[in-house]
Amino acid sequence: MxxxxxxxxxxxxxxxxxxxxxxxxxxxxxxxxxxxxxxxxxxxxxxxxxxxxxxxxxxxxxxxxxxxxxxxxxxxxxxxxxxxxxxxxxxxxxxxxxxxxxxxxxxxxxxxxxxxxEEIDASEGLHNAGPIDRLSKRQKEVLEEMRQGRTNKEIAKTLGISIATVKLHVQAVLSAAGARNRTEAVSRLAQDVSLGSEG
Incomplete structure (x- = not known):
């Protein structure tokens, strides 16, 4: 409308x-x-x-x-x-x-x-949760792919989702990390979670 x-x-x-x-x-x-x-x-x-x-x-x-x-x-x-x-x-x-x-x-x-x-989470009293806790399971998978240096197209193929959906998840990862780019997000978040390939 x-x-x-x-x-x-x-x-x-x-x-x-x-x-x-x-x-x-x-x-x-x-x-x-x-x-x-x-x-x-x-x-x-x-x-x-x-x-x-x-x-x-x-x-x-x-x-x-x-x-x-x-x-x-x-x-x-x-x-x-x-x-x-x-x-x-x-x-x-x-x-x-x-x-x-x-x-x-x-x-x-x-x-x-x-x-x-993250502003919505804060308004609901969830601001004490760590940034990694705000990510869904799929977003953590996308983070792991980002950590390995994969492009959106490669991530989409690996996870069997559309590139547009990958962009949504990447955006959520950047937002949770308070990062301006992928490298910064990976450096801030990857050390805070036990990612699939490491566990």
Whole structure:
């Protein structure tokens, strides 16, 4: 849902290519969606603070199990706010198309996508956990592949996942480590965990 036709049509095009014809409906507002229809996921693009406040408090959205909020960029405060209102993800418009699609598929599968998830963890009182504890089993596998110097393409082939999904996991690893690049992340995290090849 977005009042910006280009944004709405672009994302709908990416998702239709991945999910098939008829799997995606686009609308400029909740009223256009004829709620309460049965939707697996609603992606909301609020264009102003007042519109965001309306969307977050709209009772019609509460009936939709999975919701993603689009944002101009990564925004810790907005991520916390969306999470507190039951959203499953924050989708920065600065992400590229394949990464957006992978994030949406992750949410459809029951996961969450907050690129700044360590801020969400801190707001839930999990900030005392070590960085490695914030990684899923799959993310630790990706970390081990990164430690061995493998590219995203090589990691995708080894683990049997898409390159876009690898990018999501690499992003989570960088975020957990507070690192600017892969080398820094590996150096900070690899020494804190017993990785598969070492144990």
């Amino acid at each position: 977005s009042r910006h036709p280009v944004c709405r049509m672009g994302l709908a095009g990416f998702l239709t290519a991945e999910l098939g014809e008829g799997a995606v409906r686009e609308a400029s507002s909740l009223d256009d969606l004829e709620m309460p229809a049965q939707f697996q996921l609603i992606i909301v693009d609020a264009n102003s603070p007042s519109e965001l406040a309306e969307v977050l408090s709209d009772p019609r959205l509460a009936s939709v199990q999975r919701r993603i909020l689009m944002a101009p960029e990564r925004d810790f405060a907005l991520a916390r706010r969306a999470h507190a209102h039951g959203f499953s993800g924050l989708l920065p418009k600065t992400d590229d198309g394949p990464l957006m699609v992978a994030a949406i598929k992750l949410v459809l599968a029951g996961g969450e996508y907050f690129p700044c998830f």
